[in-house]
Amino acid sequence: MKGDFYVIGAGPGGAGAAWAASKEGYKVVVFESSNKLASKPCGRGIPLTGDLPVKIPRDVVYHKIRRAVMYVNGKFLFEYERMFDGYIVDKAALLEALIVESGSELVTRAKYEPRRRQVKTPSSVMDFNKATGQPQGVFAGGHAYYEGEKILAIQYIARGASGIDEASLEIYFDTHILGYYYVFPGEPSKVEIGVGGFAGFETLKRGLDAFIKKDPRFRGATLERLEGARIAVGGLRLGDINGFYLVGEAAGFVLPLTGEGIRPSIISGYEAARAIANGENVARRLESAKISRAVRIQRAILERVKKMDPGEREKLLSMLPREAHAEIALGTLNINRIARSLVDKPQVAARLLSLIV
Numbered sequence: 001m002k003g004d005f006y007v008i009g010a011g012p013g014g015a016g017a018a019w020a021a022s023k024e025g026y027k028v029v030v031f032e033s034s035n036k037l038a039s040k041p042c043g044r045g046i047p048l049t050g051d052l053p054v055k056i057p058r059d060v061v062y063h064k065i066r067r068a069v070m071y072v073n074g075k076f077l078f079e080y081e082r083m084f085d086g087y088i089v090d091k092a093a094l095l096e097a098l099i100v101e102s103g104s105e106l107v108t109r110a111k112y113e114p115r116r117r118q119v120k121t122p123s124s125v126m127d128f129n130k131a132t133g134q135p136q137g138v139f140a141g142g143h144a145y146y147e148g149e150k151i152l153a154i155q156y157i158a159r160g161a162s163g164i165d166e167a168s169l170e171i172y173f174d175t176h177i178l179g180y181y182y183v184f185p186g187e188p189s190k191v192e193i194g195v196g197g198f199a200g201f202e203t204l205k206r207g208l209d210a211f212i213k214k215d216p217r218f219r220g221a222t223l224e225r226l227e228g229a230r231i232a233v234g235g236l237r238l239g240d241i242n243g244f245y246l247v248g249e250a251a252g253f254v255l256p257l258t259g260e261g262i263r264p265s266i267i268s269g270y271e272a273a274r275a276i277a278n279g280e281n282v283a284r285r286l287e288s289a290k291i292s293r294a295v296r297i298q299r300a301i302l303e304r305v306k307k308m309d310p311g312e313r314e315k316l317l318s319m320l321p322r323e324a325h326a327e328i329a330l331g332t333l334n335i336n337r338i339a340r341s342l343v344d345k346p347q348v349a350a351r352l353l354s355l356i357v
Contacts, residue, residue, distance in 0.1 A: 003029035009140030013248020016269030022102035024277035031110035038092035041227040047086035139244035148234020155194025175313035235299035294331025
């Protein structure tokens with residue numbers, strides 16, 4: 001368990017850091033408190049936006065996504081191809097591949113105690129207080145260590161649904177909960193049906209059960225399990241825990257409007273490890289990353305939309321062209337593409353600009 005770069009947490013942020021640090025020549029040790037990877041449930045989607053610094057192995061890909069279909073309060077908005085290309089992945093296999101194939105050592109059932117600066121496993125204790133010099137590394141402990149705003153997301157894993165397009169993402173905005181229902185292709189022969197938003201568990205579950213009951217594709221399906229998790233949507237909270245720099249969801253690297261976390265977290269871990277290796281200011285490098293700008297802009301939009309009533313939210317979602325939806329949702333925010341999509345809608349452009357600025 002002895003290395004010269006330590007990663008606390010084997011989620012996407014930790015995996016991205018381990019990959020980058022190993023490539024920089026460090027002997028990396030990754031500590032994971034659970035006995036398995038990817039214990040947090042999620043939609044497992046990764047869009048192909050060109051900014052992911054690691055390669056996704058083919059054997060971890062369940063589905064290739066080619067389009068998105070979007071609704072608002074039960075009304076069809078649009079179907080859009082091209083910009084929503086991406087993958088649904090086996091998240092555990094992806095994380096393991098990034099960590100192990102980079103040459104990093106993975107230690108599971110290893111609980112880090114920040115106050116004591118110790119990692120405890122069933123058979124040993126690593127005390128960083130006794131280390132020579134300041135240990136280098138990152139902290140990717142996930143949403144439990146995030147101090148900003150969080151929402152709840154829950155989902156069913158269903159088997160036997162009919163008529164599911166395995167190349168599509170389906171998004172159903174619900175402006176009353178300021179969130180959305182979703183239907184994502186999952187593991188082979190399975191589908192993930194979920195909801196996330198600003199509401200409690202009982203409200204979300206009632207809504208999700210009703211959503212499933214109304215859709216004839218799920219009448220013969222078996223709901224194998226219900227799972228859920230908190231999602232950090234409060235924006236960036238950069239800093240460190242006893243010298244280990246916060247990355248991933250612990251630092252708020254989740255897109256607040258969509259809940260997408262795998263890609264932003266991997267990028268944050270990668271950038272932090274590269275900064276450490278090059279003797280740079282880690283917080284400054286993370287702050288200046290393109291994905292950080294996307295998080296900040298989505299958070300700014302969310303703050304303003306929270307102040308609207310459900311009707312105003314529906315009107316805003318309905319009047320935005322699909323190109324603007326895509327740029328905002330993916331965090332790519334190409335101003336030229338957004339401008340072209342709004343060239344004949346100056347009032348809409350002004351409204352969108354007021355949300356972002």
